[in-house]
Amino acid sequence: CRLLCGGALLAKHLPRRRAMEAFLSPKDSAKFIAENSQDVLVEEQGVRKVAEALFDKVSAKEFSLAGWKSLHELNPQAVSDDAVNWVFLADTLNFSFWSEHEDRKCLVKYRGKMYSGYWSLCAAINRALDAGIPITSAAYYATMTLEQVRHVFRSDTDVPMPLIEERHRILNETGTILLEKFGGSFVTCVKMSEKSALKLLRIVVENFPSYRDEATFKGTMVSFYKRAQILVADTWSALEGKGDGCFGDISSLTIFADYRIPQVLVHLGAMRYSDELMRKLHEGVMFQSGDKQEVEIRGCSIWCCGLICDHLLELYKKKGQNMSERINAVLLDYYLWDYARDHREDMKDIPIHRVRCIYY
Numbered sequence: 001c002r003l004l005c006g007g008a009l010l011a012k013h014l015p016r017r018r019a020m021e022a023f024l025s026p027k028d029s030a031k032f033i034a035e036n037s038q039d040v041l042v043e044e045q046g047v048r049k050v051a052e053a054l055f056d057k058v059s060a061k062e063f064s065l066a067g068w069k070s071l072h073e074l075n076p077q078a079v080s081d082d083a084v085n086w087v088f089l090a091d092t093l094n095f096s097f098w099s100e101h102e103d104r105k106c107l108v109k110y111r112g113k114m115y116s117g118y119w120s121l122c123a124a125i126n127r128a129l130d131a132g133i134p135i136t137s138a139a140y141y142a143t144m145t146l147e148q149v150r151h152v153f154r155s156d157t158d159v160p161m162p163l164i165e166e167r168h169r170i171l172n173e174t175g176t177i178l179l180e181k182f183g184g185s186f187v188t189c190v191k192m193s194e195k196s197a198l199k200l201l202r203i204v205v206e207n208f209p210s211y212r213d214e215a216t217f218k219g220t221m222v223s224f225y226k227r228a229q230i231l232v233a234d235t236w237s238a239l240e241g242k243g244d245g246c247f248g249d250i251s252s253l254t255i256f257a258d259y260r261i262p263q264v265l266v267h268l269g270a271m272r273y274s275d276e277l278m279r280k281l282h283e284g285v286m287f288q289s290g291d292k293q294e295v296e297i298r299g300c301s302i303w304c305c306g307l308i309c310d311h312l313l314e315l316y317k318k319k320g321q322n323m324s325e326r327i328n329a330v331l332l333d334y335y336l337w338d339y340a341r342d343h344r345e346d347m348k349d350i351p352i353h354r355v356r357c358i359y360y
């Protein structure tokens, strides 16, 4: 333990580049957490059931790369540098939209429609662009004032978007780095990745501090990199898996450990919380990022979805079909996240875990 703790201390003093190597990858982190978890359990039988239920869904548009654009009108529809920089801005701010009370939340009206949660962020970005505010330009958001950020991300209810001060700090920090190191465009990072999802993930985590979604669990340094991984995935989607976005190793990504995926996995019976944890969730207990039970929820969600993918591939293999191009954690995640959005009512007996942080 002393060596491991020493390792943790050491990582604090290593330059970030080597420190990242000190952390287990999200996939290895998930395995380690699931093997040692006490309050969150992955249900093998439930995993099998979910994979079988998804078997016929794999060929649907909800499970396809094209669905990212065709199902979501707020997402950029063009394959362009602007679309890549839109994705970079959106995923830099893609965290913590949940509200204390379901009936009092931040809503953003865009082109006559009201949007909540993550979509309220996207609606605010597009509202600003329509108003001639260059919100996706690093040269602009690197020096935005808090007042300008409050204005661009203003709510159309009396409930503001959560963590607006953190969003301001992160915009200035991230914009400055993108200008100083990458010519002000995330396209530079994408080209540097040479069509590798894992290389792009490393570039993002090493250069942009707000993406360093890491924790210590039982003395071991673990990582989730939720926003970094979804940034790579959304870049892949915006570029339609072509050109610079033709990532040969996209299947190496895990699902993105947010607060919706755990909820839907428990709802579907693939994962289970201990009575003690369920009681805390029902009471609306606030967790801190890095708490033991919060890490178990996130790690087991990643591990659980990896098993669902494996089982789905196995089911097709038994039918003589290799579906490795159509089934991966990214597409499973998108499907489950959209499913969770569309089945909010059915899932109301499974509370989300409440954390206010900049990582998810």
Ligand SMILES: Nc1nc2c(c(CN[C@H]3C=C[C@H](O)[C@@H]3O)cn2[C@@H]2O[C@H](COP(=O)(O)O)[C@@H](O)[C@H]2O)c(=O)[nH]1
Pocket (backbone or CB within 6 Å): 067, 068, 072, 075, 094, 095, 096, 097, 098, 116, 117, 118, 119, 230, 234, 255, 256, 257, 258, 259, 260, 261, 333, 334, 337, 341, 360
């Ligand atoms: N695992 C996962 N988590 C995701 C997303 C997205 C949206 N992703 C884009 C990619 C595909 C879609 O087409 C979207 O364009 C947001 N989130 C997370 O959810 C939470 C917000 O939830 P609610 O309060 O209900 O809006 C918050 O932690 C946010 O970080 C996803 O896809 N997967």
